[in-house]
Amino acid sequence: MDYRRTYVRDLFAATPGTEISVFGWVKTRRDSKGISFVQVSDGSCFRDFQVVVPAGAIPDAELAKVSTGACVRFDGTIVESPAALQAVELSATGLEVFGEADPQTYPLQKKGASFEFLREIAHLRARGNTFGAVFRVRAQAAQAINEFFHHRGFHYIHTPIITASDAEGAGAMFQVTTALEANAPLEAPDGHFSYRLKTVNPSDDFFGRPAYLTVSGQLNAETLAMGMTNVYTFGPTFRAENSSTSRHLAEFWMVEPEMAFCDLEGDMNLAEEFLKEVIGNVLDHCGDDLAFFNQRIEPQLLTTLDHVVNSPFERLTYTEAVAMLEASGENFEFPVAWGIDLQSEHERWLTDVKVGRPVILTDYPKEIKAFYMRANDDGRTVRAMDVLAPRIGEIIGGSQREERLGHLEARIDEAGLPRAAYSWYLDLRRYGSAPHAGFGLGFERLLMYITGMKNIRDVIPYHRTSGNAEF
């Protein structure tokens, strides 16, 4: 056995008469008198391949093991199929069952299960249509992201997962420590365990100081952009927010480009090109998977994605957006006024009702944005941008960074943050500072947009949320 063999995705174009083997997992078996049909899937593509077992070709006792979920190899000959749904099929002469799946206990069935139930058996859900498609699209989108940046001369960098910056302002953080130890074994019979404190002195902790899981690679990425010009990170990110919504995870993947010699217009141009190219790439490479999502998950999916790829994004300032919301006549739960942070309902009205495609909002009030965003001359707004997408809301958040030392120090002071903790970040402005900009894109939110999946927990193999670290 070797990875170099013919996969299911290639079998549909196999020449009749070819002797070949099909490796995979059984979706269904249909029996008629003297003949059986077995659908075999190996995850290489959306479709599964039909194997025909003629009368007497395989002993009944062996064929009986071929049930939904079993792992098998069928040997045989490619033949033209007399039926309409496939051009060719495998006429089986031999069978090896690698692993049976007891039909009495195997939890998956050919009829659909709810996504909530499948989350409980996440270790088995990659075998189904939906999650096979989700994870193929995920792989293709990740590939497309790397290609997008590679073709534009961006360097792929790796920023630290563990950080000592404790005040980046991007959200609650997970502390990383060896000072705490679980007392009882995790498999304690009563299911309870407690913690023991090994030290109360930070200097005795592993890093000699408080340390956390990163909430953003941006500040580190800026340091590499100030020397390599165009860089990006693509890696895991952590938020300890106790948020239980369909679009938040405690562990998620984020794409963060950072560009020297770039302003907010350049940043917006990159974000728009990025979304169009990555979505276009997935449209080109995952047609069967997207057709499935369009048919079973989100009826307008393909229309929407084509529209995104082919039409310009709407660009509005925060001030213009607030004026539109105020003139909308809508009765919002949270009233609109200049200076407020836009609520989900406001963003949804702008994207889904007013514009109908992605919207880029810029120049937010400085009070509701992070300290590192570049101040505008009006004294009250900053060069921030959010890309809002219909259905899912904010998908990208970015800004032109404050490159002027004095302005940045003032903002750090205003925010009540300790300058000393940012000495290395301030050094970038002290020595050879440059105008620069970048953004962060939530990879899972992009996948929700591309697949039409409604819950972010269903576009990542194993979701981590508050109260859930299963598998």
Added chain:
RNA sequence: UGCCGCAUAGCUCAGUUGGCAGAGCAGCUGACUGUUAAUCAGCGGGUCAUAGGUUCGAGUCCUAUUGCGGCAGCCA
């Protein structure tokens, strides 16, 4: 964290005013020479989430707990 909703067979769900626990699919047994979530016949399958309470009687009403989901906040 707040508000709301849900919890009945392996899965998806019905269950009327409080009165014998139901269906489809899956499973098992059989039928059918080419099926496409095959079809047809038969069979088995339940601590109605947990703990209390009201009642002659609770899947159904009340309380608490647990789990799951939705929305909001936080954000990507």
